[in-house]
Amino acid sequence: MRFLELFKPISRIIPEVKPPERKVSFQNRLIWTLLALLIYFIMSEIPLYGIPISAGGDSFTTYRVIFASTRGTLMELGIGPIVTAGLIIQLLAGSDIISFDRSSAEDRGLFTTASKFFSILMIVIQAVLYIISGQYGTATLTKSLLIFAQLLVAGIIIMLLDELVQKGWGIGSGISLFIVGGITANIWWMSFSFMNYDGRAYGAIIAFFQGIWMREPVLNWFYRSNGAPDMIGFFTTLVVFLFVIYVEGMRVELPISHSQYRGYRGRMPIKLLYVSNIPVILAYALFANFQLVGQFVWQRWNLANDNNWLNWLGTFQYSTSGQPYATGGLVYYLTSPGGIQNVLDAPLKALVYAVIVIVFCVIFSMTWLEIGGLGAEDMADQLLESGMQVPGFRRNKQPIVTLLNRYIPTITIIGGAIVGALAAISDFFGVFGSGMGALLAVSILYQYYQTMVQEQVADLYPFLRGTLQ
Numbered sequence: 001m002r003f004l005e006l007f008k009p010i011s012r013i014i015p016e017v018k019p020p021e022r023k024v025s026f027q028n029r030l031i032w033t034l035l036a037l038l039i040y041f042i043m044s045e046i047p048l049y050g051i052p053i054s055a056g057g058d059s060f061t062t063y064r065v066i067f068a069s070t071r072g073t074l075m076e077l078g079i080g081p082i083v084t085a086g087l088i089i090q091l092l093a094g095s096d097i098i099s100f101d102r103s104s105a106e107d108r109g110l111f112t113t114a115s116k117f118f119s120i121l122m123i124v125i126q127a128v129l130y131i132i133s134g135q136y137g138t139a140t141l142t143k144s145l146l147i148f149a150q151l152l153v154a155g156i157i158i159m160l161l162d163e164l165v166q167k168g169w170g171i172g173s174g175i176s177l178f179i180v181g182g183i184t185a186n187i188w189w190m191s192f193s194f195m196n197y198d199g200r201a202y203g204a205i206i207a208f209f210q211g212i213w214m215r216e217p218v219l220n221w222f223y224r225s226n227g228a229p230d231m232i233g234f235f236t237t238l239v240v241f242l243f244v245i246y247v248e249g250m251r252v253e254l255p256i257s258h259s260q261y262r263g264y265r266g267r268m269p270i271k272l273l274y275v276s277n278i279p280v281i282l283a284y285a286l287f288a289n290f291q292l293v294g295q296f297v298w299q300r301w302n303l304a305n306d307n308n309w310l311n312w313l314g315t316f317q318y319s320t321s322g323q324p325y326a327t328g329g330l331v332y333y334l335t336s337p338g339g340i341q342n343v344l345d346a347p348l349k350a351l352v353y354a355v356i357v358i359v360f361c362v363i364f365s366m367t368w369l370e371i372g373g374l375g376a377e378d379m380a381d382q383l384l385e386s387g388m389q390v391p392g393f394r395r396n397k398q399p400i401v402t403l404l405n406r407y408i409p410t411i412t413i414i415g416g417a418i419v420g421a422l423a424a425i426s427d428f429f430g431v432f433g434s435g436m437g438a439l440l441a442v443s444i445l446y447q448y449y450q451t452m453v454q455e456q457v458a459d460l461y462p463f464l465r466g467t468l469q
Contacts, residue, residue: 003098004110011113014120017160019167026455033170033177036161040178041185043074043157048150050143051136063288065186065437066281068178074154076130078182079175081122081155082162083285088122089115090371116159123155126292133295134324172451180444183437187237190229190432197228204229204432227339233430240426240435244442247272247418252407256383257391268383270407273415275374277443279364280419280436283357287334294331295324336427343428350428358420365416369408376404 024032051072064070069078092098098114130136130151131144139147162174170177193203200207204224208231211221224230250272294314302310305328314331316324326332333352337343343350369375380400383389390400419439426435433441 003092004107004114007110007113007117010117011110014113014116015156015160016112016116017163017167017169020169024168026452029169029171029455033165033172036165036170036174037177037181039161040068040075040158040181043154044070044182044185046074047072048074048076048136048147050139050146060288060291063284063291065183065434066179066284066440067288068175068182070182074150075158077123077126077151077155079158079162079178080285080288081126082119082159082175083281084122084126084289085115085118087282087285088118090368116163119159120156123152123159126289127151127155129292129296133292133299134318135295171455172448176444176447180441180448183433183441186437187432191234198226200224200228202228204231204234225341229432230430233432236426236429237432237438240422240431240438241442244422244439248442248446252411254403254407255391257389270404270411271415272411273419273443274408274411275365275368275415277419277440278368279361279416280357280423280439282364282368283360283420284423284436286360290334291326291331294326294329298324336424338427339430340428354421354424357424358417361420361423362413362416365412366409369412374408376401376408379404379408 060067060069060071063080064078066083067078067080069075069080089098098111127148131139131147136143136147158174158178162178164170165172165174165177189203191203191205193201194206195202197207200210207224207228208221222231248271251269253267253269256268291314295316297310297313298305298316301307302315305311305315311329314329315327316331317327319325326335333349333356336353337346337350377397380397383400384397390403422439423434423436426438431438
């Protein structure tokens with residue numbers, strides 16, 4: 001029996017969004033996309049019933065960017081379960097445990113069912129780990145069940161919103177939409193919030209003008225030692241955004257021509273960020289789940305930090321607000337040290353953290369190259385199937401594979417190292433939304449721009465729709 005056939009019995013009870021029966025206009029797709037984003041923002045503001053929304057410190061702050069999650073709200077888990085489930089599915093597919101015929105409607109349906117099953121499974125597992133690991137303090141059974149029910153329902157709603165956007169009702173991907181929405185809101189809040197924070201506004205730009213008005217020392221205009229956003233972080237954010245935009249445009253272009261229409265010539269771009277933002281998403285998803293497991297193990301079997309074997313995994317302490325935070329072990333080094341002052345206080349941790357992030361981003365870049373269908377052989381097959389060839393080479397797969405292998409593996413490693421370094425080091429300088437957030441925001445917005453331009457052109461000139469796919 002094939003692996004996918006195991007999901008036949010549950011395919012009828014798994015909730016799903018049916019695709020539209022006919023082509024939805026661009027305007028309507030834009031409305032559905034904005035509606036999904038609005039629901040996400042509303043859920044991000046509704047606190048979990050039974051716990052205060054301002055529950056104190058948060059050991060998952062670094063990871064909330066890619067999870068599009070908000071502490072203490074219905075979006076506590078965000079898209080974390082969906083990302084983790086996607087990682088599991090891709091690894092199963094890459095190892096040939098899952099094999100399916102893409103031309104078969106039944107196989108495609110079973111694959112979707114399997115993806116949603118793993119998403120719901122990860123919602124359950126992560127919700128349980130959050131509760132047991134003490135993220136909400138000491139909770140009674142009734143309170144725990146109530147929190148679990150809220151996280152489960154909210155997770156399923158987000159999963160269905162993602163499916164709604166992807167199945168033709170919206171534009172692009174729901175996951176990407178929620179990520180960029182959360183990053184944008186975070187940057188806006190850190191720049192313009194009027195909320196009082198130690199006598200000045202929390203937002204960096206508002207606090208800057210307050211500092212001038214209050215005639216504080218010039219240094220205080222730009223730097224805030226209390227950890228609040230400041231103008232150094234704001235300017236660093238601008239620099240990081242400009243750098244990411246520049247890197248996004250770097251590419252190697254290989255000349256190609258059509259095998260039948262000899263006058264047709266073009267170029268095949270191989271971007272420096274060849275696998276885009278996938279490696280950093282997978283790396284941080286792995287780190288976050290590792291921290292969840294570490295907190296769970298500590299809470300259950302090593303609360304006194306006296307088990308030397310379990311201490312290798314991670315040691316923790318409770319903060320003044322009652323939240324556990326890592327103080328040693330592997331989990332400690334998988335957690336960003338935060339701002340520049342914390343880096344100066346613990347330079348070894350910062351160095352190890354940056355190296356780990358870069359190494360894992362490179363590893364996931366190479367892994368995604370194989371399981372994501374981006375390798376030289378897959379690209380050569382796509383070229384040949386579309387009738388294209390590389391001038392000067394026989395229209396044969398092996399010479400094209402040899403040519404592509406000169407560029408793709410090297411560019412993949414370099415690109416993975418760049419996104420890893422950017423994600424890790426930018427955090428040290430207080431970049432709004434983190435360097436990883438800047439990377440994700442630029443790449444996602446660029447993809448949305450391309451998609452929206454193609455949709456508008458296709459609506460105006462329907463005969464070009466096949467060319468733009």
